[in-house]
Amino acid sequence: MSDPIPEDTADAPAGLTARNAARTRQAIIDAATGEFAALGLGGARIDAIAARAGLNKRLLYYYFGNKEALFQAVLERAYQNIRSAERELRLDEIDPVEAIRRLVSFTWHYYVKHPEFLTLLNSENLHQAAHLKNSAQIQAMNSPLIQSLDQLLERGRAAGLFRGGVDPLQLYISIAALSFFYLSNRHTLSVVFGRDLQSPKAEAQRLSHMTELVLGYVLR
Structure with a gap:
């Protein structure tokens, strides 16, 4: 209200x-x-x-x-910030395999450094994206990322490095999910499995695992 x-x-x-x-x-x-x-x-x-x-x-x-419009503006700024930081990676200028590594690493470290991004998304999902649905700019803001990833995958396929038929949207969602789920649930997962998933060693292992998992999927 x-x-x-x-x-x-x-x-x-x-x-x-x-x-x-x-x-x-x-x-x-x-x-x-x-x-x-x-x-x-x-x-x-x-x-x-x-x-x-x-x-x-x-x-x-x-x-x-009102508060709802302010919340929408906060969400738009949050997406603007991460998309702007992703553009700085210049994935189109580097080797396709290294570009995938860099995207996975960036996503992980961005989420670690910006936990507010995760909690804002959790809050908006509780409201079934009602505020993002009212945004006139959110899709235009995010579409270039998928286009860029599509071009990256095609470069890798043309070079004989990546397999064909990889959906760039599905791939990006998977990369984000691998980081998002771990970081959003590491407190409960640490207790349930009796393992400190918040330690620097555990976080480094997680990033290595995610990178190998994603590359294992896209490489021929």
Whole structure:
């Protein structure tokens, strides 16, 4: 449920400039990311997000309208960040086998360094992707990744390295899932199997296992 919207939020703040607006939006999204990641959409409160950002809560309503729209903006920024980081890998410029290794390693380390990404996705899945369905940019933001991976697979096939018929979307989902499931469940898995899956050694073993698993699938 949304927090009630104050009645006096329709007018722009006095002295608003494009630079101030961009900084304010960024501060709100940063604060909201932490709050949503910690408490989920249902548990997060506008007052708490405003306090984190050091802003009057009326600014949150002015820029985003309600809590659901703010959550959508947080999700869009989260996807924008990971897609931007993936582009820096420049997978189209390196050997196909090394590119697959690099993508698996990147995905693993990104999830490790950004646990908020996993918790935000968990929260959105509880809401059956209702907020992402309202996004006008989420598909355009993510489609280039699959196109790039498709081209990578074709380069590997043409070079006689990869087998044909690999669906790039299915492959990416599998790479993400191998990291996502382990990291999202490592606390319970550690207890259930009596093994510390959070140790540096265990995490290194996991990355090696995932890399071998994915390469074992795509290599001829």
